[in-house]
Amino acid sequence: MSNTNTYLDQVVRQQERLEADLRSKRSVAPPASFGPPGPPQQQSAGGGGRGGSGGSGGSGQPAPNAVEVRVTGFGRWKTVLVPPNAFVVHTRRGRAEPLHVGLGVSFRYNPATDSYLVVPGAMQTILINAYCICRELQGVLVQAYVQWIIQDFSTAYRRLDFGDAEDPMRLVNLQLKEQAEAAIKDKVSTMGVADVLSDKQPIIEELTARLRAVAEGSGGAQEGLGLRIVTVQIKEAVVSSSRLWENLQKPYRSEQGRIARLAELATEEAVAERELAAGRQRETQRIESERELADLRARNAALEFDRESAETLRRSQREQEGARALAELQDATSRHALALERQLAAEEAEIGRLRIEREAELTRLAADSEIALAAARARAAHEEALLELERARIRAGIDNDQSAESLQARLIDALPEIVEKLPKPAELRSVTIGGNDATTVAGLVAELTAVVGALQSALPRRGQ
Numbered sequence: 051m052s053n054t055n056t057y058l059d060q061v062v063r064q065q066e067r068l069e070a071d072l073r074s075k076r077s078v079a080p081p082a083s084f085g086p087p088g089p090p091q092q093q094s095a096g097g098g099g100r101g102g103s104g105g106s107g108g109s110g111q112p113a114p115n116a117v118e119v120r121v122t123g124f125g126r127w128k129t130v131l132v133p134p135n136a137f138v139v140h141t142r143r144g145r146a147e148p149l150h151v152g153l154g155v156s157f158r159y160n161p162a163t164d165s166y167l168v169v170p171g172a173m174q175t176i177l178i179n180a181y182c183i184c185r186e187l188q189g190v191l192v193q194a195y196v197q198w199i200i201q202d203f204s205t206a207y208r209r210l211d212f213g214d215a216e217d218p219m220r221l222v223n224l225q226l227k228e229q230a231e232a233a234i235k236d237k238v239s240t241m242g243v244a245d246v247l248s249d250k251q252p253i254i255e256e257l258t259a260r261l262r263a264v265a266e267g268s269g270g271a272q273e274g275l276g277l278r279i280v281t282v283q284i285k286e287a288v289v290s291s292s293r294l295w296e297n298l299q300k301p302y303r304s305e306q307g308r309i310a311r312l313a314e315l316a317t318e319e320a321v322a323e324r325e326l327a328a329g330r331q332r333e334t335q336r337i338e339s340e341r342e343l344a345d346l347r348a349r350n351a352a353l354e355f356d357r358e359s360a361e362t363l364r365r366s367q368r369e370q371e372g373a374r375a376l377a378e379l380q381d382a383t384s385r386h387a388l389a390l391e392r393q394l395a396a397e398e399a400e401i402g403r404l405r406i407e408r409e410a411e412l413t414r415l416a417a418d419s420e421i422a423l424a425a426a427r428a429r430a431a432h433e434e435a436l437l438e439l440e441r442a443r444i445r446a447g448i449d450n451d452q453s454a455e456s457l458q459a460r461l462i463d464a465l466p467e468i469v470e471k472l473p474k475p476a477e478l479r480s481v482t483i484g485g486n487d488a489t490t491v492a493g494l495v496a497e498l499t500a501v502v503g504a505l506q507s508a509l510p511r512r513g514q
Contacts, residue, residue, distance in 0.1 A: 062179070062191075116216055117168045121159065128159045132168060137203040140166045151204050169212045169219070173199045173280060176223050180231045182238035182246075190246055192234050193286040194257065196226065198265060198279050205276030222277075226261065230282075233260040243289060250284040258282045461498075 120131040132138045134154035141148045143163045150157045153171055178194045200206050210225075212218040237256040238246055246253070258279065267274025 116218070117170055119168050123159075126160050126162060128161065129156065130159045130166060131156045135171050137169045137171050137200060137207075138166055139203070139207050140164065151207075153203070167207060167212060169200070169203070169207070171200060173197055174219055174223060176227050176230065178227055178230050178234065180234040180238070182235045184238050184246055185240060185242050188243050188289065190238060190243065191286070191288045192238060192246070192253065192284060193288075194230065194234065194253075194282065194284045196230055196257075196261060196279065197281045198226065198261075198277050200276060201266070201278040202276035205273065207276075209275050210277075226265070229264060230257055230261060233257045246287050247289070250287060253284055254282055 117133060117136040119133070119136075122129045122131065130138075130140075132154055137153055138150065138155050138157075139148045140150035140155075140157050140159075141164065142160075149164075150166075157166075159166065174197065176196045176198070178192075178196065180192045180194070182190045182192055184190050211221045214220050233256055234253060237253050241252065261279050261282065265275050265277035265279055
């Protein structure tokens with residue numbers, strides 16, 4: 051059998067991981083809410099120097115619990131900007147009391163005469179692993195945690211050491227952790243192993259009383275450290291010896307095994323009885339079910355026969371009714387067909403009569419139309435003849451109204467146009483006009499005829 055306590059090792063590893071998780075991790079650069087960093091004139095907070103505990107220090111890497119403080123300005127005109135969740139105390143050379151003490155107080159800062167201390171104001175958690183010896187001289191590991199906060203910073207900064215620039219709370223946490231472990235060990239030494247494992251309330255009460263007496267003061271002359279204990283809890287109590295742990299568990303395990311075995315036997319007996327009773331009940335139910343099924347089959351057979359008989363009778367009645375209805379329907383159909391044929395013959399005769407009348411009417415209308423068309427054509431020819439006679443009469447009147455002077459004037463006006471349309475003569479011939487009487491129309495026409503004839507006799511020669 052191995053002497054190692056696997057459960058104890060697991061609890062210790064879990065505790066180490068929890069301590070690593072609870073430690074705050076900050077990046078190198080300050081948060082965006084505080085803007086760009088100011089001049090880095092900061093140093094350790096506990097020695098009364100010019101810097102605050104919340105700077106990045108000379109290493110350039112911020113501590114896990116360090117407060118990030120921004121310093122602006124230059125020379126003697128600087129301003130320290132403190133986060134709202136951090137306590138600060140600001141002192142000046144030559145003054146017995148600090149200038150500023152409080153939570154999140156920003157102030158003007160002169161590096162030549164001033165010094166300040168910045169401490170986180172958040173709640174702190176201390177994880178405790180107390181290796182104790184109980185009344186039976188057996189090793190017991192008690193895991194606990196204590197949470198505390200600063201209640202009166204004006205008292206706390208005077209009585210506690212916040213001088214660690216990287217982790218101002220480290221020394222205070224270590225001191226409280228040592229006191230808590232001592233109180234747990236003192237209380238466990240007066241208790242038995244079974245009491246420690248089963249009832250942790252006495253340890254919690256003792257630890258709470260001692261820490262509050264130290265941190266908050268117990269009255270009288272002692273005023274405390276300016277801290278307040280928020281809560282004290284015991285997480286685990288583990289026996290260090292694996293053999294003792296197994297021996298402590300054996301009586302309970304044996305008793306539980308006995309109870310479990312008796313429960314199994316009682317269960318098996320009850321199950322066997324229930325199985326027999328269930329078997330009898332199942333057989334009885336099977337016989338009753340078979341009898342009920344036989345009765346049900348007989349009733350179903352009778353019902354089926356009655357149903358088939360009724361269905362046969364109903365079908366025969368329906369067939370007779372159908373045949374009778376079919377005969378009636380055929381008779382009615384025949385009568386209706388005959389009536390339709392008679393009506394169709396009458397309609398065809400009426401249609402023939404109406405067709406003959408329409409053809410006669412169309413013939414009469416065609417004859418009337420031809421007569422009217424012939425009359426219209428005759429009237430149109432008569433009107434055309436009258437119009438032609440009127441035109442001839444008007445033309446004759448116009449010709450009779452023309453005088454010799456008007457004809458000569460019209461001919462003279464048209465001569466330039468006639469000459470333009472005549473071809474260019476190849477030779478010049480002179481024709482004397484005047485032998486006839488030019489004062490009459492007949493004489494003028496004769497002369498023009500002679501001119502045209504001369505021009506026509508010249509045209510063939512040009513074509514050649």
